[in-house]
């Protein structure tokens with residue numbers, strides 16, 4: 001989608017620190033981390049939020065969260081991590097391309 005920061009990150013138009021990528025998902029470090037290792041997991045296809053996302057795509061993002069979360073925990077040495085989705089500007093969503101935060 002034009003003018004979507006995360007679509008531009010997927011296409012490489014905007015650089016990012018990529019941690020993982022497959023056919024459907026893209027995983028990269030947050031530019032303004034709440035903690036070291038703060039990571040974003042996004043679908044490659046543009047959707048506005050989780051509730052604008054096909055169940056099939058949703059499952060693929062969750063699969064990436066399941067794979068990457070424990071790896072981030074190990075690398076950062078954190079004892080745990082939060083998986084967060086802000087849905088809607090009132091809930092703090094600022095980028096309207098579906099994403100999960102993984103925050104160690």
Ligand code: 5GP
Pocket residue numbers: 005014016017028029030031032033040085086092093094095096
């Ligand atoms: P939201 O508030 O929408 O849930 O989270 C959006 C997140 O995207 C924020 O934590 C913000 O720091 C991150 N972000 C915004 N622009 C960029 C960018 O250009 N690159 C990266 N890596 N992260 C970004």
Ligand code: ZN
Pocket residue numbers: 001004005006007008045046047096097
């Ligand atoms: Zn997008």
